Amino acid sequence: MERYVDGNADAFEGLYRKLSPTLMGYLLRLTRNRARAEDLLQITFTKVHRARSSYLKGAPVLPWAVAIARRSFLDERRAAAVRNEDLSADGTMPEPRPEAPALPTEMSDALEIALQRLPESYREAIELTKITGLSIQEAASVLGTTETAVKLRVHRGYNQLRKELETFQRSA
C-alpha cells in the first residue's frame, strides 16, 4: 500500500490481486447480486485511490478497505431506498431479486439459508470473522463497535445457526 501511495503502478497490481477477491466475496455476500457487487467494488477502489494519501502508515490495509467497501454498500443501499425505480426502456418492471432455494439439499445450502435468516448484525459479525478472515479487533473496527460486542454477536449467531443446522440434520 505504501509503494502504491508513492505512485508505483506495479504495487497497485499486487494490492489489487491481494484485495479484490476478498472484497468481491464480501460485497457479493452483502448484495447477493454480482453486477451490484462489481459496481461497488469499482466504487470501493475509486475511494481507496482518492483517499490513498490519508492512509495511515502502519495501519492494516484489509480492514481499511473492507470498512470502505461496507460504507459504500450502506451509502448505496440508503440511496436506493429513497430512489424511485424507473421502468426499463421496454416498459417492464425491474427484475425481482433472486430468492434463496426453499428446501436445502446439502449442508452448504442449509448453511447459506441459515446465514441469510440471521439478524444482520449477527450475520455481519460471523461473515467478517469466519468467512472474510478478519480478527475480532479488526471486525470491531469495521463494524464501529467494541470487541466484546462482536464476540457476543458471533456467539449468539452461532447459537442460532446451530439450531437451524440441527433441524436440517434431523430432517435429512
Next chain:
Amino acid sequence: MTQKDPLADLAWPGATVAPSETCTQAIKGVCTKGLCKERGVSAIGRALLTMGLSVVLLATYTWYAVTDHRPSAWVGTALFGAMGWLGAQALLIFVALARPPGKRGSRALRLGLLVGVPLVFMTYLALISTEHFAFAKFTQGHSGAHAIGCGLVALFFGSLVAGGAMVAWRKTDPYNPGISGAMIGMVGGLTSGVGMSVACPSHEIFHACFAHGMIVFALAVAGFGFGRRLLAP
C-alpha cells in the same frame, strides 16, 4: 448418544470471488492512470494543524481581552487555565485521532471522552466563576441577552476551528467517522469556550456554563453529523 455439533468441521462458504475481467480493467484504468506520488499530510501533521488553529483562536481572544482592558490578573489566571486545556486537547487529538486504528483509543473510550470531557469542562468553568446569581435573575434582562451574544460568538469561532480541523482530517476515517467528527467538534468547542473565558468580562456561573460551556456539546453533536459526511473516504 450425543448428537454431533453441526458447526464442528463445517465448510464455510469461500471468502474469495474473482471479479470479472471487464471490472478489473475498469478499476485498473481508473486507479493507475497518471499515478504519481501522493503523500498527504501525516496524522501528526494534521494534529499539529488542529492545535495550530486552537492556538491562533486563543491568541485572538487574548488580544481582544488585552485591547479591551480586561484586568491583567484575571486574563493571566484565565490564560493559565487555557494552557492546561490546550494540553488536554493535544492529548485528546493524539489518543483519539492521530494514532492508527487498532492503536488509537477504542470506541468505548472515545464515547466516554465525548461525554466526560465536556462535563469536566463545565465543572471547571463553574469552579472558576466568582459571581453567583439566582437562575431567575440570570434569565432576565441584560444577563440573558449577554449570554446569548457570547454563546453565538463562541459558537461562530468554535465552528471555524472545528471546520478547519474537519477539512484537515477529511477522508481519513472509514471506521467511525461520526465519532471522529464529534471529537473534532469537541476540540473546536473547547478552544472557543476556554478562549471566551479569557475574553469575556462576565464571571457569573450560569453565564460561563451556558454561554461558554454548552458550545462544546453543541459542536460535538454538529461534528458527529458533518464527520459522517466529510471524514469517511
